[in-house]
Amino acid sequence: MRIDVVTLFPEMFEPVLGASITGRARTRGLLELGTVNPRDFAADRHRTVDDRPFGGGAGMVLMAEPLHRAIKSVRRPGSRVVCLTPRGPRFDAAAARRLAREEHLVLVCGRYEGLDERVLRLCDEEVSIGDFVLTGGELPAMMVADAVARLIPGVLKKADAAACESFEGGLLEHPHYTRPRVWRGRKVPEALLSGDHERIAEWRRCAARRVTRRRRPDLLKTST
Numbered sequence: 001m002r003i004d005v006v007t008l009f010p011e012m013f014e015p016v017l018g019a020s021i022t023g024r025a026r027t028r029g030l031l032e033l034g035t036v037n038p039r040d041f042a043a044d045r046h047r048t049v050d051d052r053p054f055g056g057g058a059g060m061v062l063m064a065e066p067l068h069r070a071i072k073s074v075r076r077p078g079s080r081v082v083c084l085t086p087r088g089p090r091f092d093a094a095a096a097r098r099l100a101r102e103e104h105l106v107l108v109c110g111r112y113e114g115l116d117e118r119v120l121r122l123c124d125e126e127v128s129i130g131d132f133v134l135t136g137g138e139l140p141a142m143m144v145a146d147a148v149a150r151l152i153p154g155v156l157k158k159a160d161a162a163a164c165e166s167f168e169g170g171l172l173e174h175p176h177y178t179r180p181r182v183w184r185g186r187k188v189p190e191a192l193l194s195g196d197h198e199r200i201a202e203w204r205r206c207a208a209r210r211v212t213r214r215r216r217p218d219l220l221k222t223s224t
């Protein structure tokens, strides 16, 4: 998969998506990441990309033309153009799975008060990572890129590692433990030390249901 990010702050992405699993996915060629800066498509010598809102009010709005040209420079037939905004439908595990099937994502990051509304029409969809406002769409774009990247076949070491995690079965994930067996007087659940794979699987199923009931009963209501 290829992801191109339209952003005024391209330098934000490498430190995050160059690290760890996403970094390795890129060196292994499973994920290609590019950035495109609308400022490089500005029309004047000051490279202006924002202007005051019609109708007045505080803050600046990203102008349509530089954004349009930036999107056009990376968009190709079959690209899915996604804008990160607080007013889109909530990004969740199902959205990540759906976007992970795409060949090319273009993630459009706004800044300031937002984008000229006419540019939003160029996007295929808007997504929000939660009900709060950030200074820009860059952090949400990194979250979407990360959530999608780990679903690309081969990115996670174990083929099924993504399949049995939180939300994938409509439940939160069971707790994890590692060595030592006793830490400051606290023991690892006995079933996990038994070596009995059926017993371990059963413990994990029960633990997942228990933790979901306690913390996210809303998840149990929707999944049967």
Ligand code: 58G
Residues within 6 Å of the ligand: 084, 085, 086, 109, 110, 111, 112, 113, 114, 115, 127, 128, 129, 130, 131, 132, 133, 134, 135, 136, 137, 140
């Ligand atoms: C319309 C309105 C277009 C995403 C605002 C673009 C982005 C929160 C989220 C914008 C964001 C989220 C302006 C700054 C969106 C831009 C950006 N804040 N909840 N901030 O996913």
